[in-house]
Amino acid sequence: MFNNKIFFYLLYKKNKLISLFIFLTFNVFALTACVNKNTYRLDEERFFVLTTFTILADLARNVAGDRLLVESITKPGAEIHSYQFTPSDIVKTKGAKLIIENGLGLEAWSSKFLMSSGDIPNVKLTEGIKPLLIEGDSYSGKPNPHAWMSPKKAMHYVDKIVEAFIKIDPDGALEYSSNASTYKAKLQSLDKELRDSLSSIPKERRFLVTCEGAFSYLARDYGMKEAYLWPVNAESQVTPRRMVNLIKTIKENEIPTIFCESTVSSEAQMEVAKSSGAVFGGTFYVDSLSDLNGPAPTYIDLLRHNVRLITEGLSVSAVKK
Numbered sequence: 001m002f003n004n005k006i007f008f009y010l011l012y013k014k015n016k017l018i019s020l021f022i023f024l025t026f027n028v029f030a031l032t033a034c035v036n037k038n039t040y041r042l043d044e045e046r047f048f049v050l051t052t053f054t055i056l057a058d059l060a061r062n063v064a065g066d067r068l069l070v071e072s073i074t075k076p077g078a079e080i081h082s083y084q085f086t087p088s089d090i091v092k093t094k095g096a097k098l099i100i101e102n103g104l105g106l107e108a109w110s111s112k113f114l115m116s117s118g119d120i121p122n123v124k125l126t127e128g129i130k131p132l133l134i135e136g137d138s139y140s141g142k143p144n145p146h147a148w149m150s151p152k153k154a155m156h157y158v159d160k161i162v163e164a165f166i167k168i169d170p171d172g173a174l175e176y177s178s179n180a181s182t183y184k185a186k187l188q189s190l191d192k193e194l195r196d197s198l199s200s201i202p203k204e205r206r207f208l209v210t211c212e213g214a215f216s217y218l219a220r221d222y223g224m225k226e227a228y229l230w231p232v233n234a235e236s237q238v239t240p241r242r243m244v245n246l247i248k249t250i251k252e253n254e255i256p257t258i259f260c261e262s263t264v265s266s267e268a269q270m271e272v273a274k275s276s277g278a279v280f281g282g283t284f285y286v287d288s289l290s291d292l293n294g295p296a297p298t299y300i301d302l303l304r305h306n307v308r309l310i311t312e313g314l315s316v317s318a319v320k321k
């Protein structure tokens with residue numbers, strides 16, 4: 001609008017040549033701004049890589065260092081299982097050298113997305129992981145896709161990222177491998193830290209109750225039992241049967257505190273807490289990081305935040321009702 005006003009003003013002044021020049025300059029400027037807004041690519045120097053969600057972007061950035069530009073397609077707080085991608089998401093893939101996804105059926109939208117975005121190579125980071133299978137309920141027997149919730153499995157993700165980066169940028173091999181070993185050392189000490197925290201919870205209270213069954217890998221690695229309202233967020237229907245079963249489990253096991261995740265509504269879990277006598281212990285970050293000012297801006301922060309809530313919540317005795 002602004003450039004058009006100037007154009008007509010100058011036309012009125014009968015300075016046609018200058019007005020035409022200004023008009024064209026403004027339009028080229030506006031068009032460039034528009035292109036920049038519609039692409040993740042911020043500079044021409046570095047290869048550009050996309051991930052399906054924020055946690056994978058954080059892992060990939062730790063391997064990439066400054067050598068690659070890494071962006072997530074879904075934003076912090078987004079529901080990632082049944083994400084509805086938009087035409088502008090497809091536009092933003094232009095120029096990407098690689099799309100990184102989790103696999104194991106996590107991203108129900110990814111095959112359509114990959115098809116729509118053309119011939120961009122992709123890698124599934126769970127390739128080679130023996131998945132835990134979902135037990136019971138309508139998803140029984142299907143792989144649980146939340147392998148990143150165990151730092152040990154996250155190390156496998158990091159190795160896959162290194163392989164994929166070297167394929168698109170062989171000259172960066174040394175840099176990627178060295179960044180990966182530094183980051184894996186951090187994951188190794190995180191694993192010990194989480195183990196120490198969780199082992200402070202009395203054995204009989206190591207029972208994790210969440211909305212989504214996303215903690216199976218973490219629960220297995222740190223010796224916890226788990227129960228949940230629904231197996232995966234792709235099918236987060238709260239049925240009376242699911243609620244009644246969960247309330248029964250909480251009462252029978254005298255579980256003091258229960259939780260829910262940031263990307264779904266915690267309303268039903270609040271109801272479960274009320275009916276079972278458990279306390280609602282707070283919001284986990286599982287499928288998405290928080291924004292920079294939140295409690296889980298990185299993968300390591302995310303696990304620390306969750307484990308702190310678990311340790312605080314389960315270290316108290318249940319209030320008997």
Ligand SMILES: [Zn+2]
Nearest residue numbers: 212214233287
């Ligand atoms: Zn999930």
